[in-house]
Amino acid sequence: MKAAVFVEPGRIALEERPIPDIGPLDALVRVTTTTICGTDIHILKGEYPVRKGLVVGHEPVGVIEKLGSAVEGYREGQRVIAGAITPSGHSYASLDGCHAQCGAGTRHGFKPLGGWRFGNTIDGCQAEYVRVPDAMVNLAPVPDGLSDEQVLMCPDIMSTGFAGAESGRVRLGDTVAVFAQGPIGLCATAGARLRGATTIIGVESVPGRMAMARRLGADHVVDFRQVDPVEEILRLTEGRGVDVAIEALGTQQTFEACLRVLRPGGVLSSLGVYSTDLKLPLGPFAAGLGDHTIVTTLCPGGKERMRRLMNVVAAGRIDLGPLVTHRFKLDEIEAAYDLFGHQRDGVLKVAITP
Amino acid sequence: MKAAVFVEPGRIALEERPIPDIGPLDALVRVTTTTICGTDIHILKGEYPVRKGLVVGHEPVGVIEKLGSAVEGYREGQRVIAGAITPSGHSYASLDGCHAQCGAGTRHGFKPLGGWRFGNTIDGCQAEYVRVPDAMVNLAPVPDGLSDEQVLMCPDIMSTGFAGAESGRVRLGDTVAVFAQGPIGLCATAGARLRGATTIIGVESVPGRMAMARRLGADHVVDFRQVDPVEEILRLTEGRGVDVAIEALGTQQTFEACLRVLRPGGVLSSLGVYSTDLKLPLGPFAAGLGDHTIVTTLCPGGKERMRRLMNVVAAGRIDLGPLVTHRFKLDEIEAAYDLFGHQRDGVLKVAITP
Amino acid sequence: MKAAVFVEPGRIALEERPIPDIGPLDALVRVTTTTICGTDIHILKGEYPVRKGLVVGHEPVGVIEKLGSAVEGYREGQRVIAGAITPSGHSYASLDGCHAQCGAGTRHGFKPLGGWRFGNTIDGCQAEYVRVPDAMVNLAPVPDGLSDEQVLMCPDIMSTGFAGAESGRVRLGDTVAVFAQGPIGLCATAGARLRGATTIIGVESVPGRMAMARRLGADHVVDFRQVDPVEEILRLTEGRGVDVAIEALGTQQTFEACLRVLRPGGVLSSLGVYSTDLKLPLGPFAAGLGDHTIVTTLCPGGKERMRRLMNVVAAGRIDLGPLVTHRFKLDEIEAAYDLFGHQRDGVLKVAITP
Amino acid sequence: MKAAVFVEPGRIALEERPIPDIGPLDALVRVTTTTICGTDIHILKGEYPVRKGLVVGHEPVGVIEKLGSAVEGYREGQRVIAGAITPSGHSYASLDGCHAQCGAGTRHGFKPLGGWRFGNTIDGCQAEYVRVPDAMVNLAPVPDGLSDEQVLMCPDIMSTGFAGAESGRVRLGDTVAVFAQGPIGLCATAGARLRGATTIIGVESVPGRMAMARRLGADHVVDFRQVDPVEEILRLTEGRGVDVAIEALGTQQTFEACLRVLRPGGVLSSLGVYSTDLKLPLGPFAAGLGDHTIVTTLCPGGKERMRRLMNVVAAGRIDLGPLVTHRFKLDEIEAAYDLFGHQRDGVLKVAITP
Structure with missing residues (x-):
């Protein structure tokens, strides 16, 4: 599959990657729309360090391609989003209601930002496919009638x-x-x-x-x-x-x-x-x-948060459609980074479609 | 009456002053015990500016000497304390629950610390008598059986x-x-x-x-x-x-x-x-x-707060008696400042009795 | 002055009364607009007992006619409202943030509804004038540009x-x-x-x-x-x-x-x-x-609450104007009670102007 | 293994059962101490209906015998407790902080008590072994130095x-x-x-x-x-x-x-x-x-809650040891039910050891 990869400070490039394998708690999601975040620009510039070779991006809208063996309550083909922050649901922090600081592996997790995994500590979603960890915690079905772009701001912005x-x-x-x-x-x-x-x-x-x-x-x-x-x-x-x-x-x-x-x-x-x-x-x-x-506050994540935000959109309380000022194919993502990173042409947010 | 007065940076001195007049909402309290606070040392050193000639001190234990004409619900001779912070009860901030930032006169009071009046914007209680403003808001009767020193820490510390x-x-x-x-x-x-x-x-x-x-x-x-x-x-x-x-x-x-x-x-x-x-x-x-x-957090004040704190003492949940390490007469307050300001002799708090 | 008085169960009548005297903390307000509440109907029917001879009504919009001797921060002629609930600002409950249960006279006030005084325990505002107790706590200036009817719902509804x-x-x-x-x-x-x-x-x-x-x-x-x-x-x-x-x-x-x-x-x-x-x-x-x-929840009162609610109106976030479906002179208040009490003619709220 | 089973209203009996199988997210815990709850008496009497044949009990202290294939962060042989309530960590309610009302399978779970599974909707822990669902959410390691009886009250009481x-x-x-x-x-x-x-x-x-x-x-x-x-x-x-x-x-x-x-x-x-x-x-x-x-409030569960409660015990803030007034072998559990159900002999809580 194609994926936007952090190569080195100053360079994010489209590369060919294998479609991710998934574990029992994961889901494989085929990305239908995603976007670029200001944080990605920090990563691009090397201001926020991530490992070289990481697939970037943390705002996925897509379709469930495959479910891990232990995942219940979803079906393949379902339209979903996942939050930029993907809590485990089982960390001490997460159980205490602080999902974004979910430090898996430690008792309370002194290291901050533990819940931010996509495009930070695991491969992200500026790609054709993304592995969503702890799928039952993070996959939020998109209500009928909402388009990709209507829910594209929910995961992070x-x-x-x-x-x-x-x-x-x-x-x-x-x-x-x-x-x-x-x-x-x-x-x-x-x-x-x-x-x-x-x-x-x-x-x-x-x-x-x-x-x-x-x-x-x-x-x-x-x-x-x-x-x-x-x-x-x-x-x-x-x-x-x-x-x-x-x-x-x-x-x-x-x-x-x-x-x-x-x-x-x-x-x-x-x-x-x-x-x-x-x-x-x-x-x-x-x-x-x-x-x-x-x-x-770091971005709240998890499917309950996503459900509420999509409710706000579905109820017509807010129209964030106009925030999407530009649209690119995944193939053109380097140009999208260039435009978005330099805030040219009145850009607010871009929609990227693989 | 005798009163400890801020003369100039570096000097707080005992002076003779008239017993305060009181307005309709005030009470005159005869001070039976008071103490010196770290903030008073900031004032003494000129680090926290107050006007020259101000009577300092904001932790009064005493007896009601006289009640303003509009004050109800108290009687002369009653033992009381008042908090270091004396909210008005009628400011916007006070009605919003933020008693310490009670900026009387303005709608919300952008100037902070408005609730701190004793020894800051009005004469304080290191004196034989003190005028307590908004008496019905601030006078808290001392439960029977509690000594002056047992409640001396309630107003501030x-x-x-x-x-x-x-x-x-x-x-x-x-x-x-x-x-x-x-x-x-x-x-x-x-x-x-x-x-x-x-x-x-x-x-x-x-x-x-x-x-x-x-x-x-x-x-x-x-x-x-x-x-x-x-x-x-x-x-x-x-x-x-x-x-x-x-x-x-x-x-x-x-x-x-x-x-x-x-x-x-x-x-x-x-x-x-x-x-x-x-x-x-x-x-x-x-x-x-x-x-x-x-x-x-600036010290919460008002009689409800004082009531709760005295409850804690009366219930025996805490014994702050040992914090009073030294005792002085009001006449000796300059010596008390000297000891407390230099943290000599293991001092924690001093009790001053007019 | 003219005033709507609870005569006996089933009868509220317009009577002649002296203009109220005020104490040092009070204000006298000339009522320009008021309304009838569902609670007044309970009073009329005798379902909620009040003393015979009480002036009823608890939703005043008016102009300050006279200020008590201890009241500061207002001027005569100022347009104001007061909440249906008029906390004292100095009760234990009020200082604890529970203004509506403000039981003056007791330490915490076991008797509920203590903050509801107008038309309940003191004379109310379906009259030409009303005495507002604890004026500095309760008088809320009406922002320029808002009409009486625009703020008429703030005190209670x-x-x-x-x-x-x-x-x-x-x-x-x-x-x-x-x-x-x-x-x-x-x-x-x-x-x-x-x-x-x-x-x-x-x-x-x-x-x-x-x-x-x-x-x-x-x-x-x-x-x-x-x-x-x-x-x-x-x-x-x-x-x-x-x-x-x-x-x-x-x-x-x-x-x-x-x-x-x-x-x-x-x-x-x-x-x-x-x-x-x-x-x-x-x-x-x-x-x-x-x-x-x-x-x-009993209706929250006090001038800070009224200030916030009038903000909501002034900002155009809500238009409660259409709730006023009928208008009466104070002279016609018995007819207004009849219409409102029987919910005739699609009535929602009436405006009463003395 | 031996297990206390709800046979019919009026009868809970010790029966022989197979050791539970576990799924990928589960753990098998060998129970070392458990107890009987007032709720179990409701079940015994038929006042709270459960299915016939269910193993009862919801307060396990034990040792990890086996971990599901997807469970990380624990090791076999570890001493643990689990709460009476075992949230999934991934339900909408659980992600919203309401772990006890965790209605797995529905979006928000209108059916209450969804988090109470042991001895209610799945086999419980008055047995030699118990399957703990969503093990990473629910298994709480017992701090060194705390005995079984010291932590026995944590899961529920x-x-x-x-x-x-x-x-x-x-x-x-x-x-x-x-x-x-x-x-x-x-x-x-x-x-x-x-x-x-x-x-x-x-x-x-x-x-x-x-x-x-x-x-x-x-x-x-x-x-x-x-x-x-x-x-x-x-x-x-x-x-x-x-x-x-x-x-x-x-x-x-x-x-x-x-x-x-x-x-x-x-x-x-x-x-x-x-x-x-x-x-x-x-x-x-x-x-x-x-x-x-x-x-x-239904009993809060999950490992973070259990961690906090065991902290309270470990810090010596509370000694619930004296609540355990009687001790029984699992073999004697019918006698334990008889004593506890009739509140004989000053019983407060019993300890049951398989």
Whole structure:
């Protein structure tokens, strides 16, 4: 089969690979649509290290080709998705409800990110076929009537973005700021809206993303190239600051800005992948006396999470279709990486079809 | 009356002051016992700025001398305490359950610490009398049979320390580390024990404090002068790290150590008052992907909180009597500051009696 | 002034009364708009006992006429609302976050409903003027641009209905059933929608209410006169039942139906005012082994709650204007009671203007 | 092998059975110690129906004899326990954190109790060997140094009893009543103590159980044969009632008494297995306006839960050894049932050793 493989920093290439073997708990899924994530770009650039030769990609939509001998409750030919995070369901962390930090093999798993396996510690899904581990935990049947592209955001972007609002404990009537309106930030904006926030302020400067933010639920969009976003958010909130600030970029600047607009007792919900140490400035952190909460969230996974997210789509509560701005064949994935990695041509997300 | 007054950085002196007038919602309390807090030392040193001439102190035990015209439900002569934090009960923050960030006058109060008034924004209780604002919210009757010293830790030390365990959401069977075993850290240790943590690891190096930590509930006490506390905690937990790490000192070193011993998905509960920017190191912060929570807590106040804490004492669940290592008359308060500020003679807390 | 007074069971009449005196913590509010609640009908019928001569009504919109001597932070002439529930802000229950059960005078208040004072234990607001107790806790300024009718539902109907979804802990992607689509049920439907439920099933039989349910967020409306609602809900959910069932009527039949459609581990959120003992049938209650939660909620009050609800209205997230189906002058209130009490003419809510 | 088998209502008998076969996800455990539960008595009496021929018992301590082909992370010969409830880890309910209602095969599982399999829907552990399903989810290694009897209460009694306090959300300083001090109630008492309740009131009449209640944490024990327990609890709490009332018997009388002593806003945490419809009396239920929560809990299971409970034992926080009042060989299990079922000779729990 064809698969996008991490060759070396700076190079992900399409290669020929054998179709994966599966164990008793696994499933083999024929991928019908997948996409490229910002994390894949980190991998491409060598900023997030994975082993050479790994098949990348962690957002699969497909059809069950084969089921492991111990797998029950599914049938071959069934349309499914799996989350970017594939918990084992049997780790101590998973049984404690923390599926993304599922450190298989240890008792509690001190090593973080244990639940992220596709395109990280095992072969991923930018390929014709993918082996899904712990299939009964991770395979989520796609409801009739939903297209591949309609559920393509569920495995990662939507799950992560919504989690920003959920971990932030957004309540009815809250004021929420979302820093950066890339795909994750847009989904955080939509998630805050869905949970009942009433003043949602997006921060962005790319016109297409600013427009999409408004479409997905932002009441205000602040262009950080035109105004200082901290000042503007304090102005919009009459000096009170926000109840929840969501970081969706992964930089010191946005992280710190979140803290600066956060009211005492508020929650900073961080989704970004950082690449440097972070600084908590003394004043905005209120010297540790502001009753602040800072919470980070790795994408929630597992079939129950996927079921809920597909419910949101099926109910028509959100239309993420417009996030798919470009479409490529798997054969063209190197061009897709080039476009997506350089954020050219107003790209938000690409759909890749093997 | 006599009162300890902040004169200038480096100098808190006993001065003569008029007995406070009270408004309709206030009470005048004759102080029978009070104490000095680490925060008062920050004030003394000029590290935490207050206005010159302010009466300091925020931990009152006393007797109601006079009630404001609109105050109901109390009687003169009643023994009471008030929390270090005196919420208004009517601010937006207070009505939302965040009493310590009670910013009276604004809608939500962006300025933090609004609930801390005694010895910060209004005259405090290291004096013969203190005016208690919003008396119906803040005066908590002392149950019969409890001495002044038995309830002396409730207004601040016990409320803050316990909150470290509560904000950390300590659960039955948790492993908890508490960095620093000063009065606050000791109460955090006791609070973790009371909430059902089963492996409690205190970090300290002063022998008297190490012994007290064991007495109040620590299963292990790590002497950071003998071993690296991060390594030792990882060893004690067989590499798994802790579910909750409580910071009770206020330094980069202890804050960072908390993060380094925290399991993915765990909670860093911070109580310390910091005096510098803080750094979140990329690795232990898992690049923002570790499902970590960092929560800071200012001392919870109000009479309901005080009632609960006095319940804990009255039920014999904890004996904080031994924390009072030294006793002074109010006349001798300058000497008390000298002893406490320099942590001489094994001092933990002092009792000051006007 | 004119006021609607409970004379005896079966009779509420307009009488002449003196304008209320106010104490230091009170405010006098000139009522500009108010409404009649289902609870008032219980009072009228004698089903919920209040003292004879009491001015009834608990949903005030008005203008501050006079402020008590100890009240700060408001000005005369300001447009305000107050919640149906007027917590003291200083009771133990209120300080513990349970404002509606605010039992002034006792330590924790075993007597329930202590926070409901207007038209229950003190004179209410179906009058030209009303005394608002604990004004700083309860007066919520109306944002510019919102009309009386736009905020008229906030004091009770919207606060109670939304609380049905909040106490039910509705999550993104949940399936929710709401039994009865009167004003409270309609607001529960809207609240479930605002919190991100994706399958919302209303149960009702009055065509106008069924239509309004769809408009406010129901995905399905089941006519219990046409089909068995339990069977229909199980059919709609493919046998899985609902995550949250909201009772908004106050009868054994609807309460029990909620339990019968509730999945194991789900929440029955009860809003109704019952007038008989209730039965928990063994099977649907799973013999006590179903990990069910049953939670009842009295209308949350206080100015912070009102602020949030008015935010929801101001942000355009909900339009409850259509709930006001009829308008009366205060002089005509007896006719209004007659119409509303008999649910004639498709009435949902009436607006009363003194 | 020998096994205790449900023959017909009124008769559980020791029979000869083949050693169970295991599938790829299972483990075969050689039982070294087990016990009899109150639920087994319900089964014996025919009150809780199971199929004839089923091996009963759901509290296994043992040694791994054989591992299924897909099971990793364990070794034969390892000492383990498994919870009474054995979740699959891959059901929608289990992935949602509701392990006990794990309805394998359906999407959410409307049928309750799906996680209870041992001695209910599959053969149980009152036998020489037991097949443990989903072994990686359920096998919890016993820490070195703990005896069989020290961990014998973990699978059910301790997990259920503690859950009574956890589901009741017991907080530091709470007042808690526990109705009935059988094994489950005693563990609820201990759990309330471990979570920091400061006034714990047990209700019981058997002198040995009353004494044990005091030993495990009750501050007061009310003999319901001597006084009316509702009146006595109201007297002990000075009329305020309790924050949390735990039902640990399964009768209308105790359930209703819980409600009668519960303060507005409090939690009724129900553990009992009921055998009749229940009545919620209008007054104590405050006509549905008391902000009450009623929550039922089936025993939490899974290896993470077992790990935590064994931590509690290993840390010496609780000594449930004295609950084992009688010891029998598996050969004598019919006599054990006779003793335990009739609560003769002061029996609390029996240890059965094959």
